[in-house]
Amino acid sequence: MKTFKILTIIGIISFAFYSFTTLVQEEWKVPAKYQTMKNPVAPKTDAAIGKSLFTKHCKSCHGAEGYGDGTKAKEMKGDLGDFSSKEFQKQSDGALFYKTTTGRDDMPEFVKKVPSDEDRWLIVNYMRTLAE
Numbered sequence: 001m002k003t004f005k006i007l008t009i010i011g012i013i014s015f016a017f018y019s020f021t022t023l024v025q026e027e028w029k030v031p032a033k034y035q036t037m038k039n040p041v042a043p044k045t046d047a048a049i050g051k052s053l054f055t056k057h058c059k060s061c062h063g064a065e066g067y068g069d070g071t072k073a074k075e076m077k078g079d080l081g082d083f084s085s086k087e088f089q090k091q092s093d094g095a096l097f098y099k100t101t102t103g104r105d106d107m108p109e110f111v112k113k114v115p116s117d118e119d120r121w122l123i124v125n126y127m128r129t130l131a132e
């Protein structure tokens with residue numbers, strides 16, 4: 001009887017642990033090179049272009065305000081993040097540039113759809129304006 005109890009407890013603990021690790025999304029690691037990469041485009045440069053690129057390529061999933069509430073958001077696996085949050089904004093420009101460029105799982109890569117590095121930096125600058 002005692003063994004059975006112990007086995008049940010072990011079972012519950014491993015199940016809880018398993019659910020926890022699948023629920024909590026794996027951290028999106030940014031290579032050091034990007035982490036510290038300097039943004040070559042000053043914040044106010046071509047802000048209108050940054051906005052229109054975001055509207056065209058990102059809004060459908062991330063939403064106009066970056067809340068993660070775009071029309072396609074419900075179909076997405078993975079956490080879209082909230083671009084207005086402190087937690088999101090504390091990432092470096094280089095990290096946002098990296099994630100935008102390479103994508104991961106349901107997040108598309110934009111290295112081909114937005115081939116100009118400068119355009120992707122403009123999008124990074126636009127994401128900064130969504131801070132609240």
Ligand code: HEC
Binds near residue numbers: 028076107
């Ligand atoms: C088809 C839907 C879709 C589109 C379009 C899309 N994203 Fe994403 N995005 C995602 C998903 C899903 C994730 C979560 C990915 C993950 O963590 O594995 C994500 C995550 C991100 C993240 C990381 C969020 C965080 O909290 O660190 C950034 C930055 C990002 N997207 C920027 C963009 C930008 C910029 C564009 C437009 C150029 C864009 N995304 C377009 C679906 C999309």
